[in-house]
Amino acid sequence: MTGFRNLGALIDPAADAGKTALIDMAGGSARHVSYGELDALSNAVARGLLRRGLRRGDRIGILAANSTEFLAALNGAMRAGLVAVPVNWRFPPATVEYVLGNSGASLVFADAARLAAVPAGLPRVELGGVEWEALLDPGPFEAVTPEPAEPALFLYTSGSTGRPKGVVLSHQSHLWVVEQRLKGADMRQERALIAAPLYHMNGLALAQLASAAHITVVLLPQFEARAYLRAIGEHRATWITGVPPMMAMLLQERDLLAATDTSSVRHVRCGSAPTSPALLAAIKAAFPQARFVNGYGTTECGPVVFGLHPDGLPTPPLSVGYPHPAVELRLNAQNVLEQKCPGMMNGYWNRPDLRPPITEDGFYVTGDVFHRDENGFFTVVGRVDDMFISGGENIFPSEVEKVLETHPGVEQSAVIPVPDDIKGTKPVAFVVRRAGATVDEAALKSHALAHAPAYMHPRRVWFVEALPLMGTNKIDKAQLAAWARERLA
Structure with missing residues (x-):
């Protein structure tokens, strides 16, 4: 166990406070933020929110591109015992309004580009603006110790098959995720590149892991293929992650890819959708020094699902791996994956019309169809509702x-x-x-x-x-x- 108690307090106070936590590219140039600075800013947000009168369990919306301030707002809310609600800013205005209304947000942090998207009448604070500076209350802060299953985050699903659902994630569920991932790799020498949005599990889970591992993150405000490639070359990223369409767009930038030194990249993790053989071959050609991991996870249960084979058998190229030892997995009659683990959600927020996809014996029904081979390796076939x-x-x-x-x-x-x-x-x-x-x-x-x-x-x-x-x-x-x-x- 790592000793972390609050999901917003993953920075070890005994570790090197001067180490760079973030190389923040939100302003177009590299802004270096130390762990000490990020920790102090997160505490200032926590103190400021409580001074403003917010109470334990209140929801705090975050409508912004990736930035230092985004992470400090997220951390600070959770440290104070509030519930962070990162919102997909690419949603249409009516959906943004629905998410903030469904969550019952008491306050919304938004960056300048998205401030106007906050529904009228809802208190808002512009990240980095005058109101942000007024909210901050610098000083020490002891993070709240959450009760069992106390919510830390609401992450809303994409809404591709109806209204977005607010997935309620507790502190304990995602502290477990962080602890399991820390056991799986020595990350001390890594430098992670994050361009996936922090309102989505792919980017957020890596940002949380990086804080707990005390490594440097190169943080892009959003994914843009050429900026991503330049960040790899200029900042010597060792660990990159994304979804298959991001990787495919990256590989289309052949001129810049050929001119970029990608030899620093040691880990490529691709998830959230199946990877094709052609894309896998292209990724391996572009990053020949890297180990490729075909990742799998869900918002409802997190990214700790599969790993290496206990007998050391090599993972087949398109497989997502062998069941993680801390996770229970099974395939139902339709070959849909069902999963039970401590990382499971509490349920969907404020949706009495939905029956949670949980079996009577406590397994989450993922909706993803898998093939399992004779050695126990799993490969994604597709979404059952896409079939x-x-x-x-x-x-x-x-x-x-x-x-x-x-x-x-x-x-x-x-x-x-x-x-x-x-x-x-x-x-x-x-x-x-x-x-x-x-x-x-x-x-x-x-x-x-x-x-x-x-x-x-x-x-x-x-x-x-x-x-x-x-x-x-x-x-x-x-x-x-x-x-x-x-x-x-």
């Missing part, structure tokens, strides 16, 4: 995408179903060509027919410059569906 039926055959979009991306002319692809009078639905594809490639629709249909069952081949293939992304940097399938309707009309 569609065409002419009586089950089709997972990720399986079709893997086939398309084995074609040398394809950089990225995304497959969705569209209505069909005969088969009910049929697959169609949006494709980003590899630079210089001239592949056309007929060639990709033939490729799919040659390498997969006929029912899986896309009946239409449309070429686009880039695939649309949601706020979590996952592919925006709703936008693709709208594009498909336009094209078919």
Whole structure:
């Protein structure tokens, strides 16, 4: 055990306070923030919130791009016994208003670019602004010791299948996550690069792990492929993480990639969606010194799910690994993963209309379909709610995408179903060509027919410059569906 008690207080006061905690690129230039400075700023936020009259359990919204102030607001709220609610600022205004209303936020921290998105009548403080400086109350602060299962965070889901759900995460649940991840690797010499949004588990969990491990984080305000590559070269990042679409966009910047020294990168972790064989090969070519980890996790249960095989067997290239020893896993009759661990959520906030996806014996039903091989390694097949039926055959979009991306002319692809009078639905594809490639629709249909069952081949293939992304940097399938309707009309 690490001895941490509060999820907002992961900085060890006995460790080197002068070490750089953050290289903050939010202003366009590198701002170095020491652990001592970040700790003091987090304490000043905690004291200031309590001086303002906020009480234990009150919710504090954070609507901002990644920055030092974002992390200090997050830490300070949790240290004070308040509940931090990071909000996806890429949500449309009505959804932002819904999230803040559903959470019952008493106050919202927002950066200058997003201050106007805070609903009228809700108290707001501009991060780094005059009100921020007035709120800060410098001085020592002893973080609150939370009660068992006391909420620390609400993380809202992407809302791709309905209204976003507020996942209630306790201090203990994610302290357990941090402790398990600290056991898994010696991170003392690492320098992590974070561009994934801190309102999403991918970026937030790494930021929390980095604080507990007392390592330096290069923090980008948001993902932009060229800025990300420059940060790797200029700041010698050793540990990078993201989702597959981020990595695919990165690899499209061939000129800058070729000119960048990537030899510092020792760890590449990709999660939140399946990785294709073509993308994996491209990542390994771009970062030849790095160990690639195909990660898996959920907002509801965290990122500690899989690890290495206990007998030392090598993990297959596209597998997410062997079950972590501290986690109970099983596949149900539909091969959907069910999980039980101390990192599990309390439930969904203020949603009496939803039945929590928890079995009677306490397993979280992930909604993700897996294949388990003879050695116990798991590989993601796809989301059970992404699967569609065409002419009586089950089709997972990720399986079709893997086939398309084995074609040398394809950089990225995304497959969705569209209505069909005969088969009910049929697959169609949006494709980003590899630079210089001239592949056309007929060639990709033939490729799919040659390498997969006929029912899986896309009946239409449309070429686009880039695939649309949601706020979590996952592919925006709703936008693709709208594009498909336009094209078919």
